[in-house]
Amino acid sequence: MPVTLKDIAAEAGVSPATVSNVVNGVSARVSSGTRERILRIVERHGYVPSAPARSLAAKSSRLVGLLVPAADRDSLTINPHTAGVVGMLERELRRHDYHLMLRGIARPAEVTEALRSWRLDGAVLLGFHDAEIDRLKRRAVGEVVLVAMDTYAENPLALRVRSDDHEGARLAAAHLLGLGHRRIAFAGPESSATGVVRQRHEGFRRAFADAGAAWDEELRFTVDTTHAAGREAGTRIAAAGATAVVATADVLAIGIMEGLAAAGRSVPGDVSVVGYDDADIASYATPKLTTVAQDLRAKAAVTVRLLLDRLAGREAPAAAVTLPVELVRRGTTAAPRAFS
Amino acid sequence: MPVTLKDIAAEAGVSPATVSNVVNGVSARVSSGTRERILRIVERHGYVPSAPARSLAAKSSRLVGLLVPAADRDSLTINPHTAGVVGMLERELRRHDYHLMLRGIARPAEVTEALRSWRLDGAVLLGFHDAEIDRLKRRAVGEVVLVAMDTYAENPLALRVRSDDHEGARLAAAHLLGLGHRRIAFAGPESSATGVVRQRHEGFRRAFADAGAAWDEELRFTVDTTHAAGREAGTRIAAAGATAVVATADVLAIGIMEGLAAAGRSVPGDVSVVGYDDADIASYATPKLTTVAQDLRAKAAVTVRLLLDRLAGREAPAAAVTLPVELVRRGTTAAPRAFS
């Protein structure tokens, strides 16, 4: 059996409460002599307080959940973007002495289960659809601090962090328009499911409006965010006679490039391509992919800060934070043939 | 405050112990009438038992740690390979009613801390060097079930799961030798740090021995597993006059391809390239990368099974499991110029 607080107390000849105070850094109540003595014993035995016992006795569990949707049978798919966020979140939380519990959510009710079961202090919701977040009810989630990432849900129960999707797509489209393109395709999943895509689509069209140009709805390609789907879409985009395309993800963009190549189009000679996320693969592609970069590090940092501020009772500066994005111009965009 | 077991008991007019038995499915002690009644009340209130309280009272926490090395300042980097494993592990554990705690490990002592603090039932060690695993001591880790992935450590305290690295690299080299290559480079990190690379390197040389061919030690390129390092190595490999190269990772291989292209070599025309892992990017590359595939799904499944078997007291079939690999022949390997 591991050594307990009581064991330490006995060996130091003090009450358990005193050891508790020392371990928790409540200095006011303990003389520095006693503290040193206890600390030495703690050190020697490698004593580590029991977190379950702590969460039971104290109000807080110092545990934050990372909730990710997962089909019941399937494993939760951690795409490169998610993976980056997970890594950053873990670091930030660990720095603040919190722990991360990773939990796939198959049925909506599992959100509540996860929160209640482990008495999570907070949770980060990753990849949920706006509607699911909007459905969360106070009595179901209790006092847990919720931060939803990449959502345009309206539910005030959850703090929201996202990058500026509207602006990202606007920048991409404006860049292409500036190069002289007019027949620009927009490729990505259905806008109805997630606000992210809707925002990007709107930002995209906004660029056209700003430029006083018209956009042909036929150049909207609804396609899953996968390489295979992109490839297939690439051939259709070629057939549609687009001279440029904005994709909602880098994998998708790279798939599209392959489809374009298959259809005999060169990038950026015949068709310009802009991706989204600035994932690693964006710079592995040839030519290197022009893309919209999100600052993952900032996203994770803001998420944790919002979470911890709220946990510490500090009023959050805002219920929803939108982070800036940046267009990274690389090799897949150029002026259309007619212009060069 | 969330509803507790006691609340349920009071409402059902039974003792807490009875509710506990119902919730834990100890059917022998409860009449089916009482059970139904209690279950309905549980359902109505959405009662979920407190996991911390459970782990305190029971012996088990039903918690498994996923321990990943992390530089102190840096976030833990979840590469695509790791990400796949994480997703699969979570699913498998969830199916068995266990939960996953993700924890970056900056200092060796933190392994013990993590285990002790949350009274983890078990832990999966991901990406640790053999030496670190070999250093684990019984008194430090207690009775926790440890499964280390991708290690050739000898420490009997940890069960070990890995794929057949020796065979994977042997297959890759044999494939190239079969095509007629003789000047084959081997690119990867130092073999001293991790047994995985050592195994691959040995498997690689084994293929030469089997073919009765000699291998020139100068074609060993020690290089970090990154795209940038690969690119740089690619130019050196070209300069060394190799006609083929086996890399220990797909990113690395793709970086090398870029370096080769920069040096004016075509793939597979001038130089053949074999990667490792069969990550998504392998099939995004042009030409598609020939690579050694590991079955991630199997790896995760075996890991969890080993873990749970041992937790259930069943004797593990083996302390170390080695999973089969497969060579996926795609577009980056061909016979050398001289042969065609």
Add this chain to the structure above:
DNA sequence: GAGAATAGGTTAAGCGCTAAACCTGTTTGG
């Protein structure tokens, strides 16, 4: 020099659950 404040503790009551031990009425075996 008396009362208040302070330093440095201790005591005790849980937190929500489990599990072993115990109890009581009803079957069952011989």
Add this chain to the structure above:
DNA sequence: CCAAACAGGTTTAGCGCTTAACCTATTCTC
């Protein structure tokens, strides 16, 4: 028909920690 077995519970004693309330010398303060 009696003891043993069983069904269907209840009681009790923690698990390892926190926290509010309490206690007792010292040291100030005027």
